Amino acid sequence: MPADLPDLRHPAAHRPGHGDPDWSAMRRVLVVRPDNVGDVLMTGPVFRALRAAAPHASLDLLASPAGAAAAALLPEIAGVVTASVSWQQLDLVPGDDPDAALVADLAGRGYDAAVVLTSFSQSPWPAAEVARRAGIPVRVGTSKEFGGGLLTHWVPAPPDEEHQVDRMLGLLAAAGVPSRGHTLHARIPDDAATPLAVVGTRYAVVAPGASCPSRRWPAARFAAVVSALAADGLTVAVTGTAKEGDLVEAVAGTAGVPLAGGLGLGDLAALLEGAEVVVANNSGGVHLADAVGAPIVELFAGTETVDQYRPRSTRAEVITRPVACSPCRQLVCPFDQECLAVGPEEVVAAARRLRTVAVG
Template sequence: MTRRALIARLDSVGDVLLCGPAVRAVAASDGIDEVWMLCSTIGAPAARLLPGVDRVLEWDCPWITANAPAVTPEVMADLRGLLAEARPDVAIILTSFHQSPLPLALELRLAGVPRIVGASVDFAGSLLDVRLKPGEDFPEDQPEPVRALTIARSAGFDLPHGDTGGLRMGTDPRGEDLYASAGPYVVVHPGASASARRWPTGHHEELVRLLAEDGVRCVVTGGPGERDLTARVAGHDGVDLGGDTELGVLADVIRRASVVVCGNTGPAHLASAVGTPVVSLFSPVVPPERWAPYGVPHLLLGDQRADCRGTRATECPVPGHPCLTSVTPSTVREAVLGLAPELVGLGSRERSIA
């Protein structure tokens, strides 16, 4: 008889990628034959690229998903239908510090799931069979992958021998078709879902220009809704891939890059999962101890003592957005060259070859 685990992570791409080590721990268990994931429609493409995942179910959660749907009988009936299809033997609910596993745990319990695991600051009663208390059973200020793996370990799931717990994901090799580079390049990703996490567009433009003067090619990436932004940032010096990369292809483009420049957003975690260094333009609205690039060389830029720190704001509450506007393009250029020494002097080498 197949024993199935259901792992729930109901927010965005980066959040799903960060639970990859926990997923591998569950998949490696002798008592589990299949791992299914329950994710939002935004996060599902990332789940399909995680090692150890056999199937992905999509559902947009009214209490977690950004732009959450209304709680209606129809929305909840959709969830119940998915749970009836999954029929898991164990469910592991992975959440961040500001999210509760209890509403989903209630639905899982009503669906007859015999074992439910999660972390909750609130009393869970009979909703959780294994309950970790954040701040008591584990510290809150730790990387998100460690938090997720801690939740999995509390239920007896651990990484196999030789797995050091880094992020991993599959990629789509069509990335080489989009940008088959004869030499090194830097990925610049100017967008982010929250304006509080975006470095100014003009700063991105200037960075691409400065790196072009160094002979460094920049590939500018973004989603379908960011084509105007990526075209502006790429200008005449960069390669504009805005809207042209599905998640697996984007991961492959990032995998081939020397460095990625981006804010605290999905591509930072894509880079972590494929082993590419990151220049992280990190707004302190959330703690870097939890959300900084994990397991790869990175430089964290941005005023981490700014007045917006810890607010979880999506729009900067401080006039002028000083935590990031204070970071100059020349500073980022130096950070890029510091993380990728092979780029230093590239322009002069190319001129001498020519």
């Protein structure tokens, strides 16, 4: 902050007497990110920075059941605490204290610090209160709103539009942990299986699923992309979860190879790593492809802001349409999904450009 300007930050932010934590002396650090797979993969640069700053510490992740699987792909993570935390539930299970079991679990682990990671629309204060009750002495997070002393190191929030990785690294930097780079990374397990017998050595991956309907480009348009890439001489693997089996079959048609529910996350990482191009919605698959260096064409719905989530570790083209209602964060679009009013020919052209660069 320039010396000639008054400090107008809230007095609870960067409080006097609360200097940077001594990360080098810590033995156990908990990183809190109870979100989806893609959100966990974006914490890779956070763990890389913490590993350098706290070389003797065991670094653990507090994850949701959905996001926990991604921890195995980040080599810096020593352990995972899996929990369905109250502050991430749309329909909270009745009870006087839904996080009591989590508090007891964390209290028994002896953490020296908790780093609470959030998107700009999330609050760190519920997680900070759980950490306080569990006796974790250092609690770091960022927020716009005041939450008392629940965070021992409260960092004022950056601009909303900042990329999620930069937001998290900025939080660490304000607490004395320098960045070690913003690129994503992922460790492919030694036992990961890539179905090369099915897809061969020259292939594309199409992932038509997403966490909610509002993020899904229409299946018929994905199917047209599959047909075009197959006509280019590529085997096209169409991936998805077991629940997305019908969608995967419809998109694959007779031109693609349907792979629904047969791949673990490590297997999917191995498959994506060898792809000439990946075509997907804004989903965890995009962040996984980004982490393993696969070229990406991303169909980005208006549920979020592109610049907060765009791939930056690999070659990528993000395709969307600007709309007045974005970012809406709706699970189901109440209109006609104008943000994804994109024809297959535009997506195929982007995929071909990325493949040409790779071959060149």
